Structure formats: structure tokens, C-alpha cells
Amino acid sequence: MLPDTLIDNRYKIIKSLGGGGMANVYLAFDQFLKRQVTFKMMRLDMKDDADVVKRFHHEAVAATELVHDNIVQIYDTGEYEGSQYLVMEYVEGTDLKSFIADHFPIPYQQVVDIMLQILSAVQAAHNANIIHRDLKPQNILINDQTQVKITDFGIAVAKDSKNITQTHTVIGSVHYLSPEQTRGGVASPKSDIYALGVMLYEMLTKQVPFEGDTAVAVALKHATAEMPSARDFDPRIPQALENVILKATSKRPQDRYISATSMSDDLKTALSPRRSNEERFTPMSETNDDTRIIPMAQIQDQLKTGVSSDKNLPDETSSEPSVQDIIVEYGKKDYAIKDIANMVDRTPNYVRHVLRDNGIKFRDRSKWRWVLLFLLIIGAAVMIFLNYQSSRVSVPDVRNLTQNNAENRIKKVGLTVGSVSSTTSKTIAKGNVVRSTPKNGLEAKKGDAVNLIVSSGHAKVRFGDYVGSDYAVIAAQLRAQGYSITKQESASDSIAEGKIIEQSIDANDKVDPTSTNVSFTVSTGAVKIVVPDFTDKSTQEQVQNWANRYDIVVNFNTQYDSKTKKGRVISQSIRGGSSITKDIVLLITISQGPQESSKSSDSGDSDSSSESSSSSSKSSNDSSSDSNSSSNNDSSDEDSDSGS
CATH class of the missing domain: 3.30.10.20 (Trypsin Inhibitor V; Chain A)
Structure with a gap:
């Protein structure tokens, strides 16, 4: 679209911001709310592709359900000239890919701060049962205050949904694709966590872990090759920070963090001096130790915390007491579980396991308090939900109704009528409703306002000046736009044959092509x-x-x-x-x-004179006769x- 194009009498296009596989993105100005927005419009050549339309609609639904400081907010959706569009929050800044290129090397604490924001947003999506499935630096926006915003939920899917991607169908960016996805497996929250581990690696090294000549070659490395060491690139990277990458990118999903929150908790302490001597993380499935029987509780603990409580492992701290010894000592002194966990930089769950394994009795003083709090929260949630359900209604479908009928239907379900604006339409009659916001089918609270957009009929355009143009070309173009064309012929000494001499409509007149007849006077050439x-x-x-x-x-x-x-x-x-x-x-x-002819004669003068007189007389008579x-x-x- 060209700059200054006005969409639905509200969104004015400012400039193009780029494009992707299924949509073009523009910077626009919302004239109603007086703010800059990102205007994402489906490509014209994709508008008849049912699968692309479905994904575009899915992005709107997925992102609309998420409200988080680190997720780009969806403001509005609609349709313009047959193509779907999204109106989103405009983030003035850059994407993470460009940020890494411009600011590398990035201080470790800043890397952690950025990742914690991303993890918070991903966890919010997972809590809403939405898996992003295409997490990559290009989909992470960063403003001038280093605030992160995740965007592009175009291929996101609910955890229990298979509508967009079926098994054996790979969707996503291959450099951030989890091993299970490369094998055609169904994406899960663990797949997003794998992509986050790759992104953390890229932020620390300015490169992706696996490269290849083809997408298949890269995918194969994700499935089979060992994750490269970030410390081989930069030995100054703390081992605890590299361990976050290694655990997040474990080949088997069960070896990764159980949630984005778990990864966030581990990352928060990765730069702590208390973890400076931490050993390199090795997934349970990749250890080469002899087979040992490990208690189930210990396995569960390691999956949750990433720290083994196996007392049979060799103690590498000969002079200093181990973490377990410190926990036992504090446990004997009846310290609270939470306090011990903070002092040894471990999770409360890990502390409980150590105390149980060593026969130390402890009282979980917060247990009943948390149970009571949980019951109160559940009760409050039920009441809120019931109240919420009773106050919610579905926005009725008022498309193609007259404005009066549409307003009556909206009021009938307990909603109010908000603003009424107009837009041109090729399919909806003048005075009828083109659409509403919120759109039909969405839930709204009773008393909420529903805005109507009413058809003003077909769009009127400037006719244009065609005098001197080739009639055959202009007639074909205008008929294709809906004009009715008639032709008159006239000779002209100044305008070539076949060119337009005169038009019946002024060039600056605004007309509706589908209901306009224009007569052209066409030159037949010069007068013969x-x-x-x-x-x-x-x-x-x-x-x-x-x-x-x-x-x-x-x-x-x-x-x-x-x-x-x-x-x-x-x-x-x-x-x-x-x-x-x-x-x-x-x-x-x-x-x-x-x-x-002149005659020469040897005769006398008298003869000549006589003949001359006779000739002159004859000539005079002849002349008189000829004259008559x-x-x-x-x-x-x-x-x-x-x-x-």
C-alpha cells in the first residue's frame, strides 16, 4: 500500500516496515486514538489461500488472548478490500537479531535481564495453553529502554490443538527448531524452551549453534549433534550460565526444564558467586556411568532442580563441607526450609529431599498456611468465574443489517452502541453495517460499547484527464474498473486518428466507476x-x-x-x-x-506589309472570336x- 492510504477512515499508512511469507507490515497512525500502530495486512496474493487466512486469523485469536507487558498487544482486526488485517502495538526500536549484531558483546547481566523478560512472556503464553512454536530473535522486539516484546503468534497453537500442524509437518525457523520437531513430533512447551536455549547461546556468542548448506542439514544437527560449548567460544562465560543453555537444549524433552519459570529461576542465580565452581551439566540420558538404581524421588528432584542428591557420587570438596552437609546441619538446628534453601542457593524441594534422605525431621510450617491460602484462592476464583460468566455476552452478528436494526440487536443482548463510522464497500449496500468492533462472536461484558462501521457505498475516485490518450487503451482500462463507455467520432486536424479529443466528465470530478457512463469523442484524423x-x-x-x-x-x-x-x-x-x-x-x-514562330521572307516591303496587315487583321478577328x-x-x- 502507498503512504497516506486511509483504511476504514481510521488507520493512515505512514510507511512500510517490511514483509514476510504471508503478510506485509506498515507503520500507521490511528486517527481515532491519536497514536502510532503497527498495521499488518495479509498479502494480496495470499487472500484466497484458505490455509494462510486460517493462520492469520489464528494469530489474531492467539495474541488477543494474551495480555502481558512483554507481549505485543493486538488492538484491532478487520478486512480491507478482501484482505485480513491486524492492528498491533507499535514498538519503536529493533529486533533481538539486530540488537545482538549492534551491541555484541552484550554484558552477561544484560543478557540475563533480557532472557528473564522473554521467559516471563513465554510462561504467560504457556499458562494460557498457547505454544509459540516460532521463537527466534527476529520475533523478539526491544525498545530503547531494553524492554522486550514478543510478537508473531502466526503459527502458535493451543497445547491440545492439532488444527494448524499435524504430526510429520514441521513449522518454525530451522535454526531454533527442537529435535522432536525435526522428526515431525508435536510441539510442546518444551519445544519453546529448546528455542530459548538456542537464543541464549546466540546472545552469548553472536552465532547460532548449528549451520548447514540446507535446512535439512541444520535440522539433522539439531536432532543428533552435541550442543556446541559456549565456553569454547568465550571461556569467560560462567559455567552456571552455560549450564542453562545445555539443560534447555537437551535432546530429550524430559531432560529440559519443566517450565519457562523453572528456567527463569535457574537463570536468576547463574551469575551468583556461590555457583562459580559448578560442574558442566550432563543430561541423565547422556551419562556414561555404569547402570545404577536411583530412587524415583531423586530422579524427580533432578528433573526439577538440575541438581543430583546422589550421596554415592564422589565428593570433590575434600576440605569444605558439601551443600548436603550444610543442609543437614541447618536442619538439625530447626531452620525453616525456605531459609535453608536461600542460604545454600537451592530449591526448597531439594532441601526437603536432603533432610528426608538423612533422617532429619522437619516441620513445613507454611504447609497448612499455603493449603488454606490455596483453598481461599480456589473459592475466590470460583466466585469470580461465576460472576464473570453471568456478566458476559456474545457480540451479535450485525453485518449487512441496517444501522437501526443493528443497534436494536446490540441493545437486546445487554450491550450499548458506541461510535458509528463509515467506510466504502463494494459488497455491502449503503447504510448497512459492514462490521462491528468487537467483532461478532467475541465475548463482551454487559454494558460494553460495540462500535459500528457502516457502508457509505462504493468508493468515489477522481476521474482523470484522458484527452490526447489512445482511446482503445483507455476504454479497456476503464471498462475493467466498471465504467460504461460510449464513443463518438470526429475529424481533427490537430489530434491524431484514434486519440481522444473530448470527454464528457471533468477530470477532477469524483465518480463511482460502477455507476458512471462516460462518452469520448475520438479523432478520425485530419479532414479529407x-x-x-x-x-x-x-x-x-x-x-x-x-x-x-x-x-x-x-x-x-x-x-x-x-x-x-x-x-x-x-x-x-x-x-x-x-x-x-x-x-x-x-x-x-x-x-x-x-x-x-517568326517567319523570314525575301519579299518586298509592300508584299510584307500587305501580308502583315492581313495577318494582323486575321489575328484581330481570331482574337475577337476566341474572346467570345x-x-x-x-x-x-x-x-x-x-x-x-
Whole structure:
């Protein structure tokens, strides 16, 4: 779309921000709420693709259900000229991919701060049963205050849904794709966690862990190759921080963090001095130790905390007491579980396991308090839910209804009518409702306002100036737009044949193409004049009179001719009966009669004089006779020319 395009009399396009596989993205200005927004519109060549339309709609639904400080908010949805669009929060800044390129190396604490924001947003999505499935730096926006916003839920899916992607169908960016997805497995929250581990690796090294000549080669490495060490790239990276990457990107989902919150909890202490001597993380499925029987409680603990409580492992701290010894000592002194966990930098669950395994009795003083709090929360949630359900109604479908009927239907279900705006429509009659916001089918609270967008009929456009243009081309173009075209023909000395001389509608008039008839006057070329046959019968004067009448330029010359009467046309440069235009010059040759010859005589003067007198007399008589004859013939020719 071009800048200054106005969508639904509300969103004015400012500039293009880029595009993707199924949509183009623009910066726009919301004239109603006076703010800049991101306007995402489905590509015109995709609007008839049912699968793309479904994914585009799914993005709107998925993102609308999420309200979080680190997730781009969806403001509005709609349709323009047959294409779906989304109106979203505009984030002024850059994406994480560009941020890494521009700011590398990034301080470790800033890396942790950015990742904690991302994890918080991902956990919110998972809590809403939504798996993003395409987490990558390009979908993470960062503003000037380093606040993170996750966007592009176009291929997100509910945890229990298979509507978008079936088994053996891979969707997502291959450099961040989990091993189970590369094998065609169904995506899960653990798949998002794998992508987050890859992103953390990229933030610390400025490169993705696996590269290849083809997407298949990269996917195969995700499925089979060992995760490269970030510390091999930069030995200064704390082992505890690299361990977060290794655990998040374990090949088997069960070896990864159980949730984004669990990963966040581990990341918060990754830079703690107390974890400076931490060993490199090794997934349980990848250890090469001899087979040992491990208690189920210990396995569960390791899956949750990433720390083994196996007392049979060698103690590498010979002079310093182990973490377990410290926990036992504090347990004997009846310290609270939460206090011990904070002092040894472990989870409360881990502390409980250590105390149980060592036979230390402890009182979980907060147990009943938390149970009571839980019951209170459940009771309050039930009451809130029931109250919420009783106050919610579904927005009715008012499309194609008259404005009055639409307002009555909205009020009937307990909603109110908000603003009423207009927009052009090719399919909805003038005065009928094009759509509502919120749109039909969505839930709203009783008393909420529903805004109506009413059709103002077909859009009117400036007609344009087509004088001097080729009629055949212009007529075809305008008929394709819905115009009705009629043609009149007229000769023109100044406009070429087939070009438009005049149009019945002013160029600046605003018209509806589908109900407009326009008449064009089209040039048939210059005026054609038929040249008479002047030879043997017309005089110079008669020819000149004809030329003056038709504004023709004639050049005359003379010559002696014994066959053509003096003063009559001997020949003409253009044959009689031919058609000419005014820019052609006609050449006419006029007879001077026969040429008289001089006679030499040896006779006497008297004889000569007598003969001369006789000749002169004859000539005079002949001249008189010729004059009369010429006069009669000229008169006859003029009458003949006038008659013709």
C-alpha cells in the first residue's frame, strides 16, 4: 500500500516496515486514538489461500488472548478490500537479531535481564495453553529502554490443538527448531524452551549453534549433534550460565526444564558467586556411568532442580563441607526450609529431599498456611468465574443489517452502541453495517460499547484527464474498473486518428466507476478533401476559388501547349478524384496556348506589309472570336464547377 492510504477512515499508512511469507507490515497512525500502530495486512496474493487466512486469523485469536507487558498487544482486526488485517502495538526500536549484531558483546547481566523478560512472556503464553512454536530473535522486539516484546503468534497453537500442524509437518525457523520437531513430533512447551536455549547461546556468542548448506542439514544437527560449548567460544562465560543453555537444549524433552519459570529461576542465580565452581551439566540420558538404581524421588528432584542428591557420587570438596552437609546441619538446628534453601542457593524441594534422605525431621510450617491460602484462592476464583460468566455476552452478528436494526440487536443482548463510522464497500449496500468492533462472536461484558462501521457505498475516485490518450487503451482500462463507455467520432486536424479529443466528465470530478457512463469523442484524423479534375476545362481563377473554399495551397505555373486552350489547365499534380488534407500543396499548370514562330521572307516591303496587315487583321478577328468563345466557355465551366 502507498503512504497516506486511509483504511476504514481510521488507520493512515505512514510507511512500510517490511514483509514476510504471508503478510506485509506498515507503520500507521490511528486517527481515532491519536497514536502510532503497527498495521499488518495479509498479502494480496495470499487472500484466497484458505490455509494462510486460517493462520492469520489464528494469530489474531492467539495474541488477543494474551495480555502481558512483554507481549505485543493486538488492538484491532478487520478486512480491507478482501484482505485480513491486524492492528498491533507499535514498538519503536529493533529486533533481538539486530540488537545482538549492534551491541555484541552484550554484558552477561544484560543478557540475563533480557532472557528473564522473554521467559516471563513465554510462561504467560504457556499458562494460557498457547505454544509459540516460532521463537527466534527476529520475533523478539526491544525498545530503547531494553524492554522486550514478543510478537508473531502466526503459527502458535493451543497445547491440545492439532488444527494448524499435524504430526510429520514441521513449522518454525530451522535454526531454533527442537529435535522432536525435526522428526515431525508435536510441539510442546518444551519445544519453546529448546528455542530459548538456542537464543541464549546466540546472545552469548553472536552465532547460532548449528549451520548447514540446507535446512535439512541444520535440522539433522539439531536432532543428533552435541550442543556446541559456549565456553569454547568465550571461556569467560560462567559455567552456571552455560549450564542453562545445555539443560534447555537437551535432546530429550524430559531432560529440559519443566517450565519457562523453572528456567527463569535457574537463570536468576547463574551469575551468583556461590555457583562459580559448578560442574558442566550432563543430561541423565547422556551419562556414561555404569547402570545404577536411583530412587524415583531423586530422579524427580533432578528433573526439577538440575541438581543430583546422589550421596554415592564422589565428593570433590575434600576440605569444605558439601551443600548436603550444610543442609543437614541447618536442619538439625530447626531452620525453616525456605531459609535453608536461600542460604545454600537451592530449591526448597531439594532441601526437603536432603533432610528426608538423612533422617532429619522437619516441620513445613507454611504447609497448612499455603493449603488454606490455596483453598481461599480456589473459592475466590470460583466466585469470580461465576460472576464473570453471568456478566458476559456474545457480540451479535450485525453485518449487512441496517444501522437501526443493528443497534436494536446490540441493545437486546445487554450491550450499548458506541461510535458509528463509515467506510466504502463494494459488497455491502449503503447504510448497512459492514462490521462491528468487537467483532461478532467475541465475548463482551454487559454494558460494553460495540462500535459500528457502516457502508457509505462504493468508493468515489477522481476521474482523470484522458484527452490526447489512445482511446482503445483507455476504454479497456476503464471498462475493467466498471465504467460504461460510449464513443463518438470526429475529424481533427490537430489530434491524431484514434486519440481522444473530448470527454464528457471533468477530470477532477469524483465518480463511482460502477455507476458512471462516460462518452469520448475520438479523432478520425485530419479532414479529407476530394480534388476535382481540372484538366482541359478549368481556368486559374476557377482553381483558385476552389482552393480558397477548402483552404488548400495551390502553386501555378504556365507553359505553351497547342492542344490545350490558352488559360485552361493542362495538368495537375494530384489526380482528380483523389483525397487530400489541408497540408498538401497542389501544383497546377496553365496553358499559354501555342507558341508563335517568326517567319523570314525575301519579299518586298509592300508584299510584307500587305501580308502583315492581313495577318494582323486575321489575328484581330481570331482574337475577337476566341474572346467570345472563351467567355462563353469560362462561364459554362464556372457554372459546371459551381454545380459540382
